[in-house]
Amino acid sequence: MQVVASAEERGRGSRLDEIAEALPSRASAISRLFLTHSTLEISRTEANALSALAERPRRITELALGEGVTQPAITLLVNRLENRGWLRRDADPADGRAVLVSLTDRGVEVLDRLRGEYRALVHEEMATLPDEDVEALARAVEVLEGLVERLMARTP
Helix, strand or coil, rough: CCCCCCHHHHHHHHHHHHHHHHHHHHHHHHHHHHHCCCCCCHHHHHHHHHHHHHHECCCHHHHHHCCCCCCCHHHHHHHHHCCCEEEEEECCCCCCEEEEEEECHHHHHHHHHHHHHHHHHHHHHCHHHHHCHHHHHHHHHHHHHHHHHHHHCCCC
């Protein structure tokens, strides 16, 4: 039995395709553009690592998986941020052979500054938006959070 999609279903599918194609590039562009306006010299991967470590200390392998880079690449990044005084390595109490990477007080300050600059830029750029657009963006953030959670649950 052949099922023919209704015009409404085809329209929704088409919109989902548009979103699937546009969302990654728009999210990447926002992140990239923000960092070009930051007073800090920091890459997206470095900023993402700081954000991940603000949640809790992590092993190098976990950071690499989260950023989608190799373990040697994340080790170089951790070395660089450790040299800046933003990170530290401590023995993993659950496994003495492993280390946990965590933020130093200076790393927390840097991340707070970065987030503050981002909030200021967002406020500045969105100040002229109508209230309906601000509400739509707030709702989109909620929807995206749910999408991220579902996708993370599917990750092997």
